[in-house]
Amino acid sequence: xxxxxxxxxxxxxxxxxxxxxxxxxxxxxxxxxxxxxxxxxxxxxxxxxxxxxxxxxxxxxxxxxxxxxxxxxxxxxxxxxxxxxxxxxxxxxxxxxxxxxxxxxxxxxxxxxxxxxxxxxxxxxxxxxxxxxxxxxxxxxxxxxxxxxxxxxxxxxxxxxxxxxxxxxxxxxxxxxxxxxxxxxxxxxxxxxxxxxxxxxxxxxxxxxxxxxxxxxxxxxxxxxxxxxxxxxxxxxxxxxxxxxxxxxxxxxxxxxxxxxxxxxxxxxxxxxxxxxxxxxxxxxxxxxxxxxxxxxxxxxxxxxxxxxxxxxxxxxxxxxxxxxxxxxxxxxxxxxxxxxxxxxxxxxxxxxxxxxxxxxxxxxxxxxxxxxxxxxxxxxxxxxxxxxxxxxxxxxxxxxxxxxxxxxxxxxxxxxxxx
RNA sequence: GUGGGCGUAGCUCAGCUGGUAGAGCACUCGGUUGUGGUCCGAGAUGUCGCGGGUUCGAGCCCCGUCGCUCACCCCA
Numbered sequence: 151x152x153x154x155x156x157x158x159x160x161x162x163x164x165x166x167x168x169x170x171x172x173x174x175x176x177x178x179x180x181x182x183x184x185x186x187x188x189x190x191x192x193x194x195x196x197x198x199x200x201x202x203x204x205x206x207x208x209x210x211x212x213x214x215x216x217x218x219x220x221x222x223x224x225x226x227x228x229x230x231x232x233x234x235x236x237x238x239x240x241x242x243x244x245x246x247x248x249x250x251x252x253x254x255x256x257x258x259x260x261x262x263x264x265x266x267x268x269x270x271x272x273x274x275x276x277x278x279x280x281x282x283x284x285x286x287x288x289x290x291x292x293x294x295x296x297x298x299x300x301x302x303x304x305x306x307x308x309x310x311x312x313x314x315x316x317x318x319x320x321x322x323x324x325x326x327x328x329x330x331x332x333x334x335x336x337x338x339x340x341x342x343x344x345x346x347x348x349x350x351x352x353x354x355x356x357x358x359x360x361x362x363x364x365x366x367x368x369x370x371x372x373x374x375x376x377x378x379x380x381x382x383x384x385x386x387x388x389x390x391x392x393x394x395x396x397x398x399x400x401x402x403x404x405x406x407x408x409x410x411x412x413x414x415x416x417x418x419x420x421x422x423x424x425x426x427x428x429x430x431x432x433x434x435x436x437x438x439x440x441x442x443x444x445x446x447x448x449x450x451x452x453x454x455x456x457x458x459x460x461x462x463x464x465x466x467x468x469x470x471x472x473x474x475x476x477x478x479x480x481x482x483x484x485x486x487x488x489x490x491x492x493x494x495x496x497x498x499x500x501x502x503x504x505x506x507x508x509x510x511x512x513x514x515x516x517x518x519x520x521x522x523x524x525x526x527x528x529x530x531x532x533x534x535x536x537x538x539x540x541x542x543x544x545x546x547x548x549x550x551x552x553x554x555x556x557x558x559x560x561x562x563x564x565x566x567x568x569x570x
Numbered sequence: 571g572u573g574g575g576c577g578u579a580g581c582u583c584a585g586c587u588g589g590u591a592g593a594g595c596a597c598u599c600g601g602u603u604g605u606g607g608u609c610c611g612a613g614a615u616g617u618c619g620c621g622g623g624u625u626c627g628a629g630c631c632c633c634g635u636c637g638c639u640c641a642c643c644c645c646a
Contacts, residue, residue, distance in 0.1 A: 157619095157637070158637095212644055213645080216571075217644075217645090234645095234646085263646075265644085267571090267644065268572090269639090270639080270640070272645095272646080273644080274646090278646085281646095344643090360642080360643090361642090409644065410645095426640075427640080427643095427644095428644090430645060433646070455646060456646070458646080459646075460646055461646090515599085516605060516606095517600095517604095518598085518599085520606040521607085522606090523606065524607060533604070533605065547605070547606090
């Protein structure tokens with residue numbers, strides 16, 4: 151009886167060997183700077199009460215209105231697979247009272263997120279993000295630090311062909327004043343129905359339209375940056391100063407649009423040059439009213455989310471990942487069954503010392519075993535047969551050039567630690 | 571959600587105006603008994619994405635469906 155094959159659900163990103171090693175490395179590298187800066191792990195559920203996102207992210211956003219995986223659980227509750235990270239973090243911070251201690255609360259997360267979009271290169275229905283949130287302090291220095299940590303993550307991977315765009319969405323007062331003038335401006339444009347509908351939901355969206363005629367039409371539109379209140383403006387100026395001081399290059403993009411409703415004040419986006427249409431590799435910003443909306447106290451916060459899948463694509467596009475960083479150090483080939491037990495113990499011992507050690511299993515001929523060693527990418531090979539067990543001396547072979555050195559088995563660990 | 575391209579061995583693909591499948595790479599074994607990457611030989615591998623239709627006959631034509639891909643849209 152033959153069964154039908156079951157395929158992965160549409161549009162999910164998954165990573166199996168050999169790519170998974172690079173994926174893991176990118177994910178850990180991206181978040182490493184946050185750990186160095188004192189951010190602590192927060193591990194959250196991948197599904198939440200639907201209201202968390204509809205209220206937190208915003209009913210009017212595309213993410214909430216048409217991209218969420220929402221279903222009813224057995225108890226009749228409306229559940230949604232998390233489409234982004236910030237709302238969940240805020241929910242947990244409020245629920246656990248983390249905001250009752252010292253501020254800011256500094257946390258990092260890593261995991262899967264879900265959006266029911268049409269898949270495309272770099273756009274998946276299940277994708278991976280790492281991110282941080284700094285909650286409870288309204289200080290331009292934190293804004294700068296958060297941006298710097300994100301930037302550093304990309305630098306750890308070795309990315310170069312990306313740019314940082316920043317802007318400020320100001321406070322509620324700034325946006326209200328701008329909105330009036332922007333709507334008046336849009337009123338006069340000749341728009342198709344779909345575009346007009348989009349403008350009605352969020353007029354800022356029109357700044358992001360890629361069509362040349364729309365870009366031209368929006369050229370003279372009033373910019374939010376020109377409407378910033380004195381306080382917002384001085385905050386933004388200070389953030390830029392700090393970034394300058396840190397040597398982080400950025401360009402101010404007053405037309406930048408973010409898709410989540412909660413953003414306020416400092417907002418930023420990392421864009422990679424070598425990716426296709428899905429070129430945003432990370433982004434974030436400040437969110438002043440979010441915690442209050444979710445039933446907590448009125449604290450401000452700032453954070454970012456970085457796309458692990460896209461960062462990996464970017465790293466591949468730039469060719470900055472070398473495969474040999476993921477291979478083993480040593481490959482041991484036992485000849486004969488008696489030698490297998492010797493090799494098992496030896497390998498366990500070497501691994502205990504941190505040496506990445508593989509064993510040739512099965513009963514393949516020496517040639518085949520060596521071929522397997524070659525394929526594995528291991529840097530060194532040792533063959534252990536009866537002679538070696540008796541003499542206690544093995545030949546340590548460096549695979550890159552075939553050179554062989556005689557080493558006592560008892561000193562193998564020391565010898566390897568000296569060369570790897 | 572809308573539109574374009576594609577779907578043949580593990581991978582990259584070929585398959586003439588329809589006559590029931592092939593190459594390269596990879597894989598396994600061998601070519602001197604214990605030293606890989608080259609070379610030579612042998613071998614295994616496909617419900618031609620899936621379902622239906624047209625036909626004496628379909629990988630090739632038609633319809634549907636699923637998936638991949640690119641753009642719009644959206645964003646990580």
